[in-house]
Amino acid sequence: MFNRARFTILFCFALVALMLSPSTLSAHATSTYAPAVAPGNLAQYKVLYDSCQSTDPSVCQSMGSSINDTAYAALEVIAVSGPTVTLRLITIYKNGTGSQEGAIVDVATGSSNVTSLAGGAPGDYFVLAGNLQVSDHIWDDPSAPTFNSTSTEMVLDSSRSVNFLNYSSSFSSYGSSFSTSSGFAFDRVSGVLIEVSFSITTTGIAGDIQISFALGMVDNNIWGTANLPDFGLSADPTTLNIVGSETGTSTISLTRSPGFSATVKLTATPSSSSVTCSLSTDSLAMGGSDTSTLSCAGPSGTYTVMIEGNGGYSVHDTSVTVSRTSNTNPAPTTTQPASSLPMPVVYGGIGVAAVVAALVAFLFLRRRPSGAVVAPGDAQAPATQA
Numbered sequence: 001m002f003n004r005a006r007f008t009i010l011f012c013f014a015l016v017a018l019m020l021s022p023s024t025l026s027a028h029a030t031s032t033y034a035p036a037v038a039p040g041n042l043a044q045y046k047v048l049y050d051s052c053q054s055t056d057p058s059v060c061q062s063m064g065s066s067i068n069d070t071a072y073a074a075l076e077v078i079a080v081s082g083p084t085v086t087l088r089l090i091t092i093y094k095n096g097t098g099s100q101e102g103a104i105v106d107v108a109t110g111s112s113n114v115t116s117l118a119g120g121a122p123g124d125y126f127v128l129a130g131n132l133q134v135s136d137h138i139w140d141d142p143s144a145p146t147f148n149s150t151s152t153e154m155v156l157d158s159s160r161s162v163n164f165l166n167y168s169s170s171f172s173s174y175g176s177s178f179s180t181s182s183g184f185a186f187d188r189v190s191g192v193l194i195e196v197s198f199s200i201t202t203t204g205i206a207g208d209i210q211i212s213f214a215l216g217m218v219d220n221n222i223w224g225t226a227n228l229p230d231f232g233l234s235a236d237p238t239t240l241n242i243v244g245s246e247t248g249t250s251t252i253s254l255t256r257s258p259g260f261s262a263t264v265k266l267t268a269t270p271s272s273s274s275v276t277c278s279l280s281t282d283s284l285a286m287g288g289s290d291t292s293t294l295s296c297a298g299p300s301g302t303y304t305v306m307i308e309g310n311g312g313y314s315v316h317d318t319s320v321t322v323s324r325t326s327n328t329n330p331a332p333t334t335t336q337p338a339s340s341l342p343m344p345v346v347y348g349g350i351g352v353a354a355v356v357a358a359l360v361a362f363l364f365l366r367r368r369p370s371g372a373v374v375a376p377g378d379a380q381a382p383a384t385q386a
Helices: 004-020 057-062 343-363
Strands: 042-054 070-081 084-093 098-106 149-155 158-173 176-187 193-204 209-220 231-236 239-243 248-256 264-270 276-279 291-297 301-310 315-325
Touching (some): 239 248, 239 291, 248 315
Antiparallel strands (some): 084 098, 149 158, 176 193, 248 291
């Protein structure tokens, strides 16, 4: 999810610890395990801390780059059907790149399509059934872990009932000893994850290793006021009227909502391959001008150019109409010098010229070949790259 390689490894350690720890028998029976979230619900998270210490530096290096590279992370509910919740897991990194991943979880069985390294362990720790409490199984399964406690806590300036799931475990394997602790906090009413923390300490043949991290909710729209950071895309002008061999341009502008820091990649796609379009820049990074100039050229006609902006987890587009016409301006009129010849002579000359033109047309044009001949003025200029 958040720097997926490392997050998956750490999260799977926590799942292993949960699998190795005995479950507490339930003292409270819940009649149904149903979602208490709705489409559009959103929770935002940040890394609270993340550390790796080892007597062998290569161990921490092999864990990949730090999850502190994450600038923004969110969980968004896309759909709810029976016990199944479809989620979108969103990540924006500090280098401007972004990603998203779909997740389908079942709050009754704990199953999820988000796989882990823990040998097929259940993956649904994102959203649980609503209105569970202390001693309830987190899923409708007698072997599922049970909540250790339920208490009232201040969460994002609101008083919330929170379910806690905490484990600690110690064991030995392959000549090394392991000590792990993990903790989950869920909003009792909605079942949404509030915080997860994990630590593992190992000693043995591989050296001493200490790994710990925590991820916490920083906002939501369930009882908070969170909005999904996004962007808008616009063009000015939206219609280009181009005459002759001119090149038309339009300014493509990006408008960011608060919190949206991703780099947006731009692409321009004309409705006809005869039209060529280019962008002055196809990458709009946070802190830049957030504008790009679209330039188009092509043959006569009317076309639509679709400009798409991809921000990693969000895609928006805008369009520009390109209308090109040939140069219809009349040829400049040449001023004729005053004639000193008598008017009857001038008219006579015009008459002779007309007769000559008629003879040329009769003698030559009637022998015109059957193949089409394109007059120079009718040839279309080749499309050029703007």
